[in-house]
Amino acid sequence: MESAGFETTLAFRATSHVPEKRRIAAAAAELLGDAETVFVDEGFTPQLIAEALPRDRPLTVVTASLPTAGVLAETENVSVLLLGGRVRSGTLATVDHWTTRMLAGFVIDLAYIGANGISRERGLTTPDPAVSEVKAQAIRSARRSVFAGAHTKFGAVSFCRFAEVGALEAIVTSNLLPAAEAHRYSLLGPQVIRV
Structure with a gap:
């Protein structure tokens, strides 16, 4: 379990x-859908x-994640905007006021958001306040927001x-999340997709 004092690294999450x-x-x-501008959050699942993402049409991807920017940088139809800021060593993502200020200047069609935890009572959470600010700003800047995460x-x-x-349009997870629990989340507003 991750806590305020401990967060797994991107390398661990990739295994x-x-x-x-x-x-x-x-x-x-x-x-x-028809989104032309997309925010892709830090983390392995967002990567x-x-x-x-489709490669057959123009797309602008905004990200704070160095690995995600690297994955997309050589893709012909994708324009990558890497948010500046302090790079966190464990996740290789940028944070702090530089990152959120740059992100606040955009209107994004769709934000793909990750989190360390999601609960019906407490919402979406993460251990680090600087990361939390980037995620919150991404949701504020986006017309639509989708959370994607493992059942854990x-x-x-x-x-x-x-x-x-309730700020999310959709939640995408696996069928390891029980159907009854998925239904409880859907009652708060988002469509819940189990795969």
Whole structure:
């Protein structure tokens, strides 16, 4: 369990529940619709979403994640905007006021958001206040927001809340989240997709 004092690294996340995360990422990428501008959050599942985005049409991707920017940088139809700021060593993502200020200047069609925990009572949470600010600003800047995460994120609560469940258009997770629990989340507003 992650807490305010402990957060797993991106390298660790890339070895945990990988087949489940790939299914989730593919389903999340299918929600792109007619979006032309997309925010892709830091983390392994969002990175997998970036890899699953279509390459046959122009797309602008805004991200604070160095690995995600690297994955997309050489893609012909994708324009990548990397948010500036202090780079966190564990996740290789930028944070702090530079990041949020730059992000606040955009109107984004769709934000793909990750979190360390999601609960019906406490919303979406993460251990680090600086990361929380970036995620909150991404949701404020976006017309639509989608949370994508493994079943292990549900019911988990971390230190910093950055959004309520009702702020999301959709939640994409695996069928390892029980249908009854998925229904309880859907009652708060978002469509819940289990794959």
